[in-house]
Amino acid sequence: MENKVQLKINNLRKRFGTEVVLDGINLTVNKGEVVVVLGPSGCGKSTLLRCMNGLEAISEGEILLDGEKITAGSKEITKLRQKIGMVFQSYDLFPHKNILDNVTLAPIKVQKIPRKEAEERAEKLLRRVGLWKKRKAFPRELSGGQKQRAAIVRALCMNPEVMLFDEVTAALDPQMVREVLNVMLELAEGGMTMVIVTHEMQFARAVADKIIFLEKGKITEEAEPEEFFTNPKTETAKEFLQSFVYEKHKIQ
């Protein structure tokens, strides 16, 4: 793997009012690296991801993409965002547009590439996730898993340099989780730089190059997946991992 720094976060602080949500985050994501952010709910995972895309203004510190500063509300933000694809838990497809239009809208209107080229890009991606046949369907006609795959394709169609995934399988039935995670695994193997927030531990272990454990807005652990899952250093991380293990007769 190349060691070119793609995304760098320096001493990031984020407050909502007086409440500190992110407290001194330092993180480096290299090109082609897959970073999985884990942590109990309310620890700031989603907020961290939203900051990376300028959807949340940060209170202190800086976030750099290819050395360029991401500032919410700035003029350059629209340019930078085009390099960062983001997929949300609730899919957020445009309900009045069919799948193909959903996927090609941003490339055509924001990146201003010709429709034909955008549709070629879309075809390649939709075929890859098995949705080309559904290109004329409207979102309401798709299952949750299909919608989420379409949402991933929509983000990919912008040819982003980094992909952010915010609990993209949290609203899905188990068998649909699989089809979405497979797409993400394939992306990771293809060398995409990704930052993933997830509660799928098996998946995290398989896909990650680096695990970040977030606790009350601080990174308390940064480790390779094998090390993190077999030998977590902090108590909270141990408890957190334990909460995914089910054993009979041990419910307190």
Next chain:
Amino acid sequence: MGNDIFSSEALFEAWQIIKTQFPLAIWETIYVTILATVFAILIGLPLGILLVAGEKDGILPLPSWLLQILNVIINLLRSVPFLILMILVFPLTRLIVGTVVGTTASIVPLVIAAFPFVARLAESSIREINPNIIEMAQSTGASPMQIIIKVMIPESVPSLISNATIAFTTILGYSAMSGIIGGGGLGKIAINYGYYRYKYLIMILAVILLIVIVQIFQSIGTYLATKTDKRLKRK
């Protein structure tokens, strides 16, 4: 009124009036209402969008004093009864049309009365959009203008059509009222013949025609709104 409302004499007279006056009156009513609706939408729709996009957390935040002024203007215009507003805007009507009497002249007060209403309707349509979708559009790097034109408006089309239909029927009602002080159309006929000359048959006919016009446009509006709504199941 009484028995003589359907006497042969009254019927004959009514027929003469219908033949000579109604075609023009129907045309005037439709023409005034459509034009006034179009102008009201041209002013009201952008204003309604601005009311949502310009909020503090909106995609195109405006200074809060500006937003407040817009809101006050809209509320002010909406609280003045239409007939009084019509008299109040006489100077403006004279400035634009050259006269304050007649069919075309009544378009000016109709637009002034209707655009704030349309702005509120548009505002509510735009607010119905799932905020996650707007955020998603932002995350692709779309500019505020791109989001307004490519996401906000297209995604609220069914609701906008429904609300445009409401605006149309309301303006139709206003336009009938404008007959009292110089506006043309079916309202004028209903008032002139029915109220001033006790020819109730003519008034009832004019009212029936107004109802028919409302029905036709409401049906068209409902059909279009349903047809453009891709969230609904096909029937």
